[in-house]
Amino acid sequence: MGFAAASVHEGPPVAVTEEERRLARTMPQPRRADFLIGRSALHRAVRAAGTSAGAVLCDGPRPRLPEELSASISHSRGVAVAVAGPADRFPALGVDLELGELPVRAAHLVLREPEQPLLGPPRTAASRLLTLYSAKEAAFKALSPLIGADLRGLRDLRLTPDGTGFLAAATGHPEPYVRVSVRHLPQGGVLCWALLSD
Known part of the structure; x- marks a missing residue:
């Protein structure tokens, strides 16, 4: 790659x-x-x-x-x-770069209710939301060509923490899933990439 x-x-x-x-x-x-x-x-x-x-x-x-x-x-x-x-x-690749900010009030656009605990404590919620958003963007780009119209947006993806990154799959589709790697960048940016997992 x-x-x-x-x-x-x-x-x-x-x-x-x-x-x-x-x-x-x-x-x-x-x-x-x-x-x-x-x-x-x-x-x-x-x-x-x-x-x-x-x-x-x-x-x-x-x-x-x-x-x-x-x-x-x-x-x-x-x-x-x-x-x-x-x-x-x-067969599936996704990448996302975020160098801006995402307000915590936008969390409902990215996360479903069961994922809300992934935000963590309020003092780190904004940076954590940016990471979750970027991880979902990378996963969406990798999975949408494989899943098609059933994957309509970021809320249709579920993230599961996995080491320093996440496993991501579409709701209602246990497979395929992707492994999302996360790198935090200077001054609050984040880079995520997703690869189809075995």
Whole structure:
């Protein structure tokens, strides 16, 4: 599996195709900038995984990937990250980067009632909610292509703590499930990635 990052602070994205640049020109800002740095991170991740991909355009909000490739992209505040790998080895991948904050009052949008204890004590609830949100985002990206329309949103996922990360599955679907790894970043950010678990 390959992982890579790109940032608007690097200047014009270099790891993108001309076809992706043409598509980006049809988008409003800041969507255009997010798209370009996301594709730059994706192409870097693809190379890091030892594979290749031509232009990666869009199917709605998702990247239109070649059948032999599995990948996921996330961006936050001018930084993009991507994971990629051969689909036969990594049939489900998800990544999420969060560099902002999430108010505790938004917890009901992310968690169902049985998951509320995962927030922990009030003094750490805001940072914990950001971690739970990011973990669910990564899991959603990995599982939604496998589960389809039954997985409508983050509340349709359930998280179970597992060491330093989580196991995630869709409510009503005991399988498949993904293992979500979590890395806390300086100044309150969080990076999560999800892989199909055995």
